[in-house]
Amino acid sequence: MTTNRQVLIEEMPKDRLTLSHFRVIEAPMPDPGAGEVLCKTRYLSLDPANRAWMQGATYRSALENGQVMSGFTLAEVVSSQDPAFKAGDLVECDGGWQQYFTKPGRALTRRDPRTPLSHLVSVLGVTGRTAHYGMASLGQPKAGETVVVSAAAGATGSIAGQIAKLAGARVVGIAGGAAKCARLVDEFGFDAAIDYKAENLFTALKRECPAGIDLYFDNVGGTTLEAVLFRMNLRGRIICCGVVSQYDTGQPAPGPRGVPGLIVTKRLTMRGFILGDEPELVSLADRELTTWLDQGQLIVAEDILDGLETAPGGLIGLLAGENFGKRMVRVS
Structure with a gap:
């Protein structure tokens, strides 16, 4: 039986973030309910905001000990109980630090495939x-x-x-x-x-x-x-x-x-500002960034780690300035 690897918050940090603040577990595969979609994480975005969320409620609810660490994901639909999505669709959402997750269809945004796929997390994400x-x-x-x-x-x-x-x-x-x-x-x-x-x-x-x-x-x-x-x-x-x-x-x-x-x-x-305050400006960003990228007017730097288990160390390194450009984890 396939299991679902997850990274949990073991304990909220009171000072600098360390590996001891996380725990990797094998959980049962989630089962989508009515209106929900089962997704497989392809890429996990690592962002300084991940650490800010551990300080308490901000523009989102506070994180808690024992929960799956939150994080933005690019994922592939495995199965769907929402007719708007089908297996193989690419979607983005806050899927968290885990291999699989379920979300209501309304929480997902469909993305068109692109080569390389990682650009949907970096310059076009x-x-x-x-x-x-x-x-x-x-x-x-x-x-x-x-x-x-x-x-x-x-x-x-x-x-x-x-x-x-x-x-x-x-x-x-x-x-x-x-x-x-x-x-x-x-x-x-x-x-x-x-x-x-x-x-x-x-x-x-x-x-x-x-x-x-x-x-x-x-x-x-x-x-x-x-x-x-x-x-x-x-x-x-x-x-x-x-x-x-x-x-x-x-x-x-x-x-x-x-x-x-x-x-x-x-x-x-x-x-x-918080991204999403004005949805029409996000749409404008998508159009202009895609045009500039296709015309070769933007240079993209990506720092890709492999395997979900690298996420805790990857975030710690990001906060210490190890990366150049967009750091992310290739999960599958």
């Missing part, structure tokens, strides 16, 4: 859509502007920076390590990259952004946001996508200096 939604639709970079992107070598930042370049902006990325910074410039077309591990951010931003910063795409918060605030131009825009510097800790650092003082004096606009 949550990652790319988030980058487009935040950068293109909300940030609206313009030709000649200076745009700064933090966590620029990550899944979202690497796409967001390229979108700003397509708009004609000068793009400066912030990343950790000389190798990542070199790739951003040499492969991904960034105009400059700052290694926050090797130099003072205030000094580096003054050097690379001599005319100030018009738009900042923030993935990290903390001291990086603070340094950028002091270089923002009058009526600049800040798009808050994530706060990865504050996720994997039991004691988040105090908020950055300059809030709200610099926001007031510089007349800045600071906006947060």
Whole structure:
């Protein structure tokens, strides 16, 4: 009899995430009820938000000890009790860290097959859509502007920076390590990259952004946001996508200096968002990202691990900055 491998939350972390916070089990195969669909996970997305969900309720309900770890999945329909889906269909949803799962048909979104399939998790999945939604639709970079992107070598930042370049902006990325910074410039077309591990951010931003910063795409918060605030131009825009510097800790650092003082004096606009707030913008992201990708205007970096059991270590490594581009797990 086929079983269902699952990764459970053994205990909520009170400080940094470790392997001991997870447990891998073999569970019985789920059986779809009326209106439900049985799915087999193909790819599991690993995202900094996975760790944020462990801190309590946010835009979604809080996770609990003993439950299957939540995570976004690209899956294949095995069998369906919903006439809208059939075996072999590709779907996406929050299927969790498990080989098989059941969901009501209304919770699934069908995806058209594509080669490579992993692009439906990276540039054409949550990652790319988030980058487009935040950068293109909300940030609206313009030709000649200076745009700064933090966590620029990550899944979202690497796409967001390229979108700003397509708009004609000068793009400066912030990343950790000389190798990542070199790739951003040499492969991904960034105009400059700052290694926050090797130099003072205030000094580096003054050097690379001599005319100030018009738009900042923030993935990290903390001291990086603070340094950028002091270089923002009058009526600049800040798009808050994530706060990865504050996720994997039991004691988040105090908020950055300059809030709200610099926001007031510089007349800045600071906006947060959650993907899906405006469905029509997600549809726009799908159309434009597909066009740019098909035309060869986007470079995609993927970091693919094999086997569901690699997910806990993969997430821990992601939070430590091991990856370049989109980290995911190939489950089947």
